[in-house]
Amino acid sequence: MERHGDAAPDEDEFRYRGNRLGMPEEGAGSVPGIGRRLLALLLDWGLSLAIAYGILGADPQEAQYVPLMVFAVMTALLLTLFGTTVGKRITGTGVAATGERALPWPLAVVIRTVLLCLVIPAVVYDRDQRGLHDRAAGTVSRRL
Numbered sequence: 613m614e615r616h617g618d619a620a621p622d623e624d625e626f627r628y629r630g631n632r633l634g635m636p637e638e639g640a641g642s643v644p645g646i647g648r649r650l651l652a653l654l655l656d657w658g659l660s661l662a663i664a665y666g667i668l669g670a671d672p673q674e675a676q677y678v679p680l681m682v683f684a685v686m687t688a689l690l691l692t693l694f695g696t697t698v699g700k701r702i703t704g705t706g707v708a709a710t711g712e713r714a715l716p717w718p719l720a721v722v723i724r725t726v727l728l729c730l731v732i733p734a735v736v737y738d739r740d741q742r743g744l745h746d747r748a749a750g751t752v753s754r755r756l
Contacts, residue, residue: 644704655698656699664681680729705755707753707754724746
């Protein structure tokens with residue numbers, strides 16, 4: 613029995629990644645695939661390692677968390693300023709607010725980055741391929 617005001621679920625609600633968020637199916641603004649996003653993450657992590665050990669001169673045996681701190685600061689700063697990181701830019705992706713959270717952009721980026729650094733929230737994702745870190749921050753990955 614359907615109550616007044618309850619709509620029957622639309623079977624076509626999920627047609628492709630991002631349609632429930634009003635994003636296009638393909639091209640600029642669409643949700644990128646997992647491969648593109650993983651490559652961006654690997655590029656950003658490699659840059660963080662290069663900065664931590666090469667430029668900052670951290671000892672890999674003694675300063676094992678320095679690359680993670682560099683990654684977090686670099687990611688939060690670049691996403692706040694440009695909506696993309698070096699790795700994301702190379703792979704043609706970025707991050708955008710969905711409007712579902714009333715968070716200022718810098719705070720949303722910090723929440724997203726902290727949860728991304730914890731790893732587990734990033735690997736648990738929904739049909740739109742939004743990880744828990746994106747859902748908590750009210751953000752989504754998109755193609756540039």
